[in-house]
Amino acid sequence: MNLPSRLAALLVLAFLALALLWPLGLVIGRGVGYGLSAVLTDPYLRGRLGWSLAFGAGSSLLVVLFAVPLVYLLRYRFPGRDALVALSMVPFVLPTLVVATGMLAWAGPRGLLGLDLSGTPWILFWGSLLYNLGMTLRLVLGVLGGSGRLVEAARTLGAGSWRSFWRVELPLAAGALAAGAGLTFVYSFSSFGLPLILGGPRYATLEVAVYRALLERLAFGEAAALILVQTAVLVLVSLGYLYAQKRLAVRTGAPAPPPRLGGVRGWAALLLVAGFFTLLYAPLGALVLRSFWGPEGFSLAGWAALARPQASYFAPSAGLATYNTLRFSLLALLVTAPLGFAYAYGVWKGVRGLDLLGFLPLLVSPVSLAVGYLLAYPGLRASLLLLVTAYALLAYPLFARTVLAAMRRLPANLAEAARTLGAGPWRVLARVELPLLRPALGAAAALAAAVTIGEFGATLVLARPEWATLTVAIYERLGKPGTLNYQEAMALSVLLGLLAAGVFWGLGRGGEVG
Amino acid sequence: MLAWRNVVVRYPGFELTLDLEVARGETLALLGPSGSGKSSALRVAAGLERPSAGRVFLGGRDVTDLPPERRGVGFVFQDYALFPHLTVEKNVAFGLEERGWERARIRRRVGELLEQMGLEAHAHKKPEQLSGGERQRVALARALAPEPGVLLLDEPLGALDLRLRERLLLELRRVLAGEEVTAVFVTHDQTEAFVTAERVAIVKNGRLVQQGAPEAVFERPADVWTARFLGHKNVLAPEEAAALGLTGGGPRVLLPGALRLGAGPLEGRVVERLFYGPRVGLWLEARGVRLYWEGSAAGAPAEGAALRLAIDPGRTVEVGQ
Numbered sequence: 001m002n003l004p005s006r007l008a009a010l011l012v013l014a015f016l017a018l019a020l021l022w023p024l025g026l027v028i029g030r031g032v033g034y035g036l037s038a039v040l041t042d043p044y045l046r047g048r049l050g051w052s053l054a055f056g057a058g059s060s061l062l063v064v065l066f067a068v069p070l071v072y073l074l075r076y077r078f079p080g081r082d083a084l085v086a087l088s089m090v091p092f093v094l095p096t097l098v099v100a101t102g103m104l105a106w107a108g109p110r111g112l113l114g115l116d117l118s119g120t121p122w123i124l125f126w127g128s129l130l131y132n133l134g135m136t137l138r139l140v141l142g143v144l145g146g147s148g149r150l151v152e153a154a155r156t157l158g159a160g161s162w163r164s165f166w167r168v169e170l171p172l173a174a175g176a177l178a179a180g181a182g183l184t185f186v187y188s189f190s191s192f193g194l195p196l197i198l199g200g201p202r203y204a205t206l207e208v209a210v211y212r213a214l215l216e217r218l219a220f221g222e223a224a225a226l227i228l229v230q231t232a233v234l235v236l237v238s239l240g241y242l243y244a245q246k247r248l249a250v251r252t253g254a255p256a257p258p259p260r261l262g263g264v265r266g267w268a269a270l271l272l273v274a275g276f277f278t279l280l281y282a283p284l285g286a287l288v289l290r291s292f293w294g295p296e297g298f299s300l301a302g303w304a305a306l307a308r309p310q311a312s313y314f315a316p317s318a319g320l321a322t323y324n325t326l327r328f329s330l331l332a333l334l335v336t337a338p339l340g341f342a343y344a345y346g347v348w349k350g351v352r353g354l355d356l357l358g359f360l361p362l363l364v365s366p367v368s369l370a371v372g373y374l375l376a377y378p379g380l381r382a383s384l385l386l387l388v389t390a391y392a393l394l395a396y397p398l399f400a401r402t403v404l405a406a407m408r409r410l411p412a413n414l415a416e417a418a419r420t421l422g423a424g425p426w427r428v429l430a431r432v433e434l435p436l437l438r439p440a441l442g443a444a445a446a447l448a449a450a451v452t453i454g455e456f457g458a459t460l461v462l463a464r465p466e467w468a469t470l471t472v473a474i475y476e477r478l479g480k481p482g483t484l485n486y487q488e489a490m491a492l493s494v495l496l497g498l499l500a501a502g503v504f505w506g507l508g509r510g511g512e513v514g
Numbered sequence: 515m516l517a518w519r520n521v522v523v524r525y526p527g528f529e530l531t532l533d534l535e536v537a538r539g540e541t542l543a544l545l546g547p548s549g550s551g552k553s554s555a556l557r558v559a560a561g562l563e564r565p566s567a568g569r570v571f572l573g574g575r576d577v578t579d580l581p582p583e584r585r586g587v588g589f590v591f592q593d594y595a596l597f598p599h600l601t602v603e604k605n606v607a608f609g610l611e612e613r614g615w616e617r618a619r620i621r622r623r624v625g626e627l628l629e630q631m632g633l634e635a636h637a638h639k640k641p642e643q644l645s646g647g648e649r650q651r652v653a654l655a656r657a658l659a660p661e662p663g664v665l666l667l668d669e670p671l672g673a674l675d676l677r678l679r680e681r682l683l684l685e686l687r688r689v690l691a692g693e694e695v696t697a698v699f700v701t702h703d704q705t706e707a708f709v710t711a712e713r714v715a716i717v718k719n720g721r722l723v724q725q726g727a728p729e730a731v732f733e734r735p736a737d738v739w740t741a742r743f744l745g746h747k748n749v750l751a752p753e754e755a756a757a758l759g760l761t762g763g764g765p766r767v768l769l770p771g772a773l774r775l776g777a778g779p780l781e782g783r784v785v786e787r788l789f790y791g792p793r794v795g796l797w798l799e800a801r802g803v804r805l806y807w808e809g810s811a812a813g814a815p816a817e818g819a820a821l822r823l824a825i826d827p828g829r830t831v832e833v834g835q
């Protein structure tokens with residue numbers, strides 16, 4: 001621990017206190033005041049808790065069920081394998097609202113599938129699987145990349161391909177699989193965009209219930225109590241997640257190239273995996289198709305509508321929404337980058353307890369956070385500060401994780417060598433560490449920007465009409481009747497998806513994110 | 515017991531060709547510098563790699579098309595490849611469970627091996643809790659447990675420090691002799707090969723350059739490169755040999771004991787004197803040729819001293835280019 005790392009820790013703590021603990025504490029205080037019993041005795045609200053739990057648990061179960069056979073195939077090398085692995089990561093940087101409109105275009109009332117699944121849990125589970133499967137695959141394949149020697153050892157000891165998968169690779173991947181399942185639970189349990197648009201009243205999550213209580217009924221106490229329940233569940237799950245990570249973590253060796261699956265079997269694997277992803281990602285294709293589809297077939301009306309000037313104060317034009325989206329993301333990045341770097345640097349240099357604290361923002365849902373801000377800083381409602389702070393709080397852990405992974409890959413003795421050559425900690429940071437971390441910083445910024453571009457929950461609560469972003473504009477169009485509005489929402493979603501993916505791959509070239 | 519028949523392994527920019535046989539119960543060392551292809555030969559024998567051409571035979575059976583799990587060989591990896599999620603005991607039992615042994619028999623065999631390797635106290639530890647030497651012994655026990663027909667060892671001592679290497683080398687030698695297993699091990703260290711193996715096969719750039727009993731190979735290296743690789747320091751070019759009065763047209767190697775100090779027809783000077791402890795090494799110069807002598811420190815001349823020396827022509831051998 002050196003002086004810069006202490007200052008970094010102090011900065012992060014101050015930010016967390018002001019931007020997270022104080023507002024959230026106020027909300028929780030209100031929630032306790034309102035009474036948990038009031039929430040738990042109300043059958044509708046109890047139903048929200050039950051469904052949120054079921055949605056979280058069901059989603060993680062589905063992700064694990066699909067991930068295991070996919071990993072079995074993807075641990076081989078076959079034609080097109082690397083492209084498929086890269087493709088599986090695409091939805092992770094897509095805004096949830098894009099996934100939601102995609103599901104609507106695929107399996108909604110006017111969906112391409114021809115089967116209206118909206119208002120059923122299946123459309124939500126499909127969306128959740130689409131969103132979370134790639135992340136889990138990436139985690140598991142990352143661990144298994146280093147187990148090549150171990151599989152060879154198992155093979156020479158008489159275990160066939162399936163047996164070595166079962167006895168060696170699956171146990172080694174258990175930690176990563178549990179991490180994927182845990183994160184899927186957290187994301188699904190507290191998801192907002194997907195159930196708000198597709199779930200109807202029956203399949204609204206707690207997060208949606210908070211938003212509705214607040215905006216439709218102005219029931220602040222009820223919203224606070226719901227946030228309290230939600231936060232309690234998320235804390236419990238995270239503690240379980242941390243425990244599982246400690247128990248299941250195994251260190252494997254250096255990455256080794258996967259074994260080759262030759263001939264017909266290789267092509268069969270390609271067909272199987274590619275076919276699965278084509279079906280799973282069909283909603284994204286449907287979204288693009290639908291944006292070019294009017295009541296009488298092919299039509300550019302939805303795209304042409306993007307050029308319309310602002311219809312009313314409450315209906316932002318596409319141009320303004322895009323401008324706002326990019327402006328807020330850039331402003332947020334100015335906070336996220338120094339904050340995320342300070343956090344990663346503090347953890348890396350061994351400031352104790354900081355790594356756990358950094359988890360906290362992942363536990364807080366954007367809507368709860370925004371509610372807390374309105375409560376804690378009513379005087380700032382008219383300034384962009386609250387919005388930018390919320391973005392930075394939600395994005396900095398992702399920024400920091402990417403940078404931290406790169407920091408941990410740096411050999412420790414580089415800094416020591418610089419110290420023996422006369423450089424103090426600040427000089428080491430400037431002359432050795434920062435230059436080496438530059439590619440990772442670019443990737444981290446790209447990830448943070450992609451995430452904030454698609455932010456929906458906090459924006460919806462905090463934004464004033466003139467601050468509407470693309471996500472808010474999509475939601476506004478979806479809420480209005482008529483096929484043109486529907487088509488315009490689809491076109492806006494495609495635009496948003498391209499923007500998020502473009503920023504992610506353009507800025508970070510996608511490679512460095514761990 | 516194990517035979518490579520006209521095996522070819524191709525990589526971009528590299529090709530290994532090998533035609534070699536190992537008799538039942540024999541210990542063979544594949545000796546060569548890194549990148550010579552010796553590890554590929556071992557991986558082909560285990561079925562971890564497929565040869566581009568040629569066949570592999572185990573116990574007279576063509577196993578070229580069999581996957582590793584159906585070949586029944588034991589393999590010790592350079593980095594040991596111990597399963598990090600299993601205890602020492604479970605690691606050793608792994609292959610026995612795959613072969614469907616009964617529980618009681620597994621327990622007996624595992625206990626026997628742990629005792630033999632002095633690992634009883636570590637039975638319930640995970641690999642990460644062990645030292646390098648202990649890991650090496652677990653890897654050996656795991657490979658030996660299913661009583662394989664052939665044991666293949668890829669640089670088994672490569673990851674250990676020098677002191678530990680010497681101790682484990684003797685242990686390895688004892689185990690290989692005691693288990694009466696056919697063993698092939700790959701190494702780049704000629705001492706390791708000489709001490710452990712009954713036969714040494716030297717591989718260079720994907721070609722087998724020489725094979726035979728360790729002493730025979732050491733005393734009659736095939737060519738200049740092999741002589742140097744085996745540790746000979748007095749490898750003389752034809753002109754140098756002629757300058758020292760040794761007849762014959764080719765390069766010549768002075769075997770240990772060929773050089774005698776104190777008397778003789780040659781005049782020389784000590785250029786460098788290297789004190790190793792039990793012995794001392796002297797780099798000498800005589801008639802413009804650098805020569806190396808090694809022996810007891812007692813009475814060895816000082817650096818810079820002039821001396822007379824003689825070469826016993828019977829202890830020199832002519833080698834190929």
